Amino acid sequence: MRSPWTLAEPLIVDRAAERRDTFDLDHALAVVVRHGAVLTRDGRLELVEPERRPEAELIVYLGVTEGRDVIAVVPTASAAQDVPADLRMTGLREHIVFTAHGGEHGARDRELGATAVALATWHENHPRCSVCGDPTQPRKGGWIRWCERDEREHYPRTDPAVIVAITDPDDRLLLAHASYWSPRRFSHLAGYVEPGESLEQAAYREVSEEAGLTITDLTYVASQPWPFPASIMVGFTARVSDPTLRLDDEEITEARFVTRAEMSALAADGSIVLAPPGSIARTMIESWHGGPLA
Ligand SMILES: [Zn+2]
Structure with missing residues (x-):
């Protein structure tokens, strides 16, 4: 395989699974993701500071990068209307093409974008328990959905x-x-x-x-x-x-x-x-x- 194929290397973002219940939500950077697209600035993934974070419908913990917790935020439908003029929502395929050219943080951003889209899409498509049909709730920083009725954990699929x-x-x-x-x-x-x-x-x-x-x-x-x-x-x-x-x-x-x-x-x-x-x-x-x- 021609280099650089960074997917053959270890993960760049530390997923810090032990922090999924305890991460620092107030200070976390956010990847904004909705309907398979991520928020970008001039093509690059935008990591949004807490004070500019949109109102969230769903939060998923992605891990630690450069000493900061980073989360994926799915904005509410109304918050999703307010994309600042200097930013835009970019489909993940287009973002993969952009990050293919490398650049600063290209491989990291591809990793964050793919993980955010994968998990947000899973939550969107799996709102109910596949066994009893009851609505399920996100747990473990969004890496599990929990069915209260039959005390069952559901995991994201690949x-x-x-x-x-x-x-x-x-x-x-x-x-x-x-x-x-x-x-x-x-x-x-x-x-x-x-x-x-x-x-x-x-x-x-x-x-x-x-x-x-x-x-x-x-x-x-x-x-x-x-x-x-x-x-x-x-x-x-x-x-x-x-x-x-x-x-x-x-x-x-x-x-x-x-x-x-x-x-x-x-x-x-x-x-x-x-x-x-x-x-x-x-x-x-x-x-x-x-x-x-x-
Ligand atoms: Zn159930």
């Missing part, structure tokens, strides 16, 4: 999906277009891990189902939290000795193996649109290509 960069005997890379993607969008084959299978088995199965290919040399590369709404993408490389494609054309409408020169030309003239910079998909493509693509 659903694994595998993504596989496949090369043929000529070291060409497979690019595929899924039926539900926007036009000209091409990427690797990918799919959710199903119950009862390993990550590797999911990769073998998805590639076989979607493209009729038998892969070998399956090798783990890296992973990336992808909270849209609750995934983690697990990246692999693999090879095929027989590149004959048999597409599941309900799911994959187009696929082909491309050389590096073809990839450069297709990306440069806009014939294809690749996954955004900062995504594991884009990083695996550029890792194979040997450098950045347009």
Whole structure:
């Protein structure tokens, strides 16, 4: 994997799980998050001082950075209307692209943004107990939801999906277009891990189902939290000795193996649109290509 891939390094923000019940709310910095977007200033994640914090519908404890507690704040609907003129709410995908270019605190901000969006989305989508149906309440700094009736704890979910960069005997890379993607969008084959299978088995199965290919040399590369709404993408490389494609054309409408020169030309003239910079998909493509693509 091309550097810098900071997701292969330890967490930058200390999650300080022991402080989830006791953190210093009055002095905490806040990431403002709502409906999958985070508050930014000139593209950078804004850490809001306590006196400027909007009225909160939900608070989640994120940890300690540079000696300060940091929380995620979901503003109330009315407070969410009052975004100061020099700030704006930025969708997490756009924020991942921005932080991909590094810069001061880029990796830390990507970590805070992804965690804030993942947890806020989980709370938004899971207001009730999945067993008895009663409303649940946030506990442990927002890392648990508690059902009073049956004294049950509910935890945030992360659903694994595998993504596989496949090369043929000529070291060409497979690019595929899924039926539900926007036009000209091409990427690797990918799919959710199903119950009862390993990550590797999911990769073998998805590639076989979607493209009729038998892969070998399956090798783990890296992973990336992808909270849209609750995934983690697990990246692999693999090879095929027989590149004959048999597409599941309900799911994959187009696929082909491309050389590096073809990839450069297709990306440069806009014939294809690749996954955004900062995504594991884009990083695996550029890792194979040997450098950045347009
Ligand atoms: Zn319950």
